[in-house]
Amino acid sequence: MITKKEFNEACAEALQMIADAGIVLTLEDREKITAADFGLSNLRKEGIQILTMFETDRIAGKILVLFPNQTEPEHWHPPVGNDPGKEEIIRAISGDLYFYIPGEDTLDKGFIVDGKSDCYTMRHEVDLKPGDQLVLPSGTKHWFQAGPAGAVMYSFSTKVRDTLDQFTDPNIIRETKIVA
Amino acid sequence: MITKKEFNEACAEALQMIADAGIVLTLEDREKITAADFGLSNLRKEGIQILTMFETDRIAGKILVLFPNQTEPEHWHPPVGNDPGKEEIIRAISGDLYFYIPGEDTLDKGFIVDGKSDCYTMRHEVDLKPGDQLVLPSGTKHWFQAGPAGAVMYSFSTKVRDTLDQFTDPNIIRETKIVA
Ligand SMILES: [Zn+2]
Numbered sequence: 616m617i618t619k620k621e622f623n624e625a626c627a628e629a630l631q632m633i634a635d636a637g638i639v640l641t642l643e644d645r646e647k648i649t650a651a652d653f654g655l656s657n658l659r660k661e662g663i664q665i666l667t668m669f670e671t672d673r674i675a676g677k678i679l680v681l682f683p684n685q686t687e688p689e690h691w692h693p694p695v696g697n698d699p700g701k702e703e704i705i706r707a708i709s710g711d712l713y714f715y716i717p718g719e720d721t722l723d724k725g726f727i728v729d730g731k732s733d734c735y736t737m738r739h740e741v742d743l744k745p746g747d748q749l750v751l752p753s754g755t756k757h758w759f760q761a762g763p764a765g766a767v768m769y770s771f772s773t774k775v776r777d778t779l780d781q782f783t784d785p786n787i788i789r790e791t792k793i794v795a
Numbered sequence: 796m797i798t799k800k801e802f803n804e805a806c807a808e809a810l811q812m813i814a815d816a817g818i819v820l821t822l823e824d825r826e827k828i829t830a831a832d833f834g835l836s837n838l839r840k841e842g843i844q845i846l847t848m849f850e851t852d853r854i855a856g857k858i859l860v861l862f863p864n865q866t867e868p869e870h871w872h873p874p875v876g877n878d879p880g881k882e883e884i885i886r887a888i889s890g891d892l893y894f895y896i897p898g899e900d901t902l903d904k905g906f907i908v909d910g911k912s913d914c915y916t917m918r919h920e921v922d923l924k925p926g927d928q929l930v931l932p933s934g935t936k937h938w939f940q941a942g943p944a945g946a947v948m949y950s951f952s953t954k955v956r957d958t959l960d961q962f963t964d965p966n967i968i969r970e971t972k973i974v975a
């Protein structure tokens with residue numbers, strides 16, 4: 616859980632980072648910003664800020680913001696019925712962004728969250744500079760982290776089913792409780 | 796058909812408009828820019844410049860550029876087998892952009908291409924300012940036009956099948972011949 620104050624500050628800071636990245640947002644867009652702590656109650660360490668630009672039954676587009684050294688926990692998008700699972704394309708907009716996917720251990724610029732080695736099993740590092748993109752086929756395990764400058768990125772995908780996402784960390788709950 | 800010179804100039808100008816809109820492109824991205832005249836041989840009147848950022852079997856993301864007063868001809872994305880047809884989301888980035896979709900005739904800021912009234916049958920105008928977006932459900936007839944400043948926009952969609960797109964203008968060929 617996070618406090619209302621913490622939530623509001625995170626949202627405001629994320630909107631500022633999006634503006635600094637040169638992205639024009641309408642008032643309607645700005646109201647869609649949210650923050651997720653994955654039930655771990657340590658938003659700025661493991662968490663993410665999300666602005667869903669559009670989401671239909673077939674396709675979605677989001678802006679994701681990571682604060683400096685913030686980490687999005689390892690997860691994957693499993694198949695559901697006839698759907699092989701969410702396919703995701705990441706496009707880096709600004710800042711320092713490291714993605715971790717299946718492959719040889721090349722972890723160098725990022726770091727494993729303290730004491731959570733079992734929760735971050737992918738160690739193949741992809742360093743995404745502004746304008747770089749990465750296609751994550753359905754089912755690909757991934758986690759990502761910002762460097763010291765934080766990071767702003769687009770995430771485009773097939774149908775979103777957040778509640779079905781699977782996380783390596785058994786303590787994760789895909790819900791952010793905001794307390795007064 | 797358009798000349799190689801005309802094609803190259805259009806591509807260079809479109810890349811400049813994308814850069815002016817604040818979008819960072821990698822060298823690899825820049826090489827993907829192209830121009831389409833729809834076989835009408837009058838690119839700057841009826842045509843468009845396209846940079847495909849990504850295209851998989853399920854999802855695609857493009858940057859579309861219209862020069863001042865340039866018009867993308869009326870078309871729709873028909874169903875194919877189990878696919879109800881391409882669903883498209885437009886997000887305006889910069890410039891003046893007018894979309895025409897089914898609905899009451901509100902055409903005001905844009906214009907019908909000279910002598911081609913039969914080829915532009917949708918007259919419901921949606922004025923998209925930077926940051927505005929428009930969802931085009933499968934099968935929706937649409938055409939669009941830039942105002943005096945030109946326009947840069949994102950187009951995100953489900954699977955692209957350009958060769959199956961249908962156009963109101965019977966003279967259109969979905970192929971751009973480039974001649975020396
Ligand atoms: Zn993901």
Ligand SMILES: [Zn+2]
Pocket residue numbers: 870871872883937
């Ligand atoms: Zn279209």
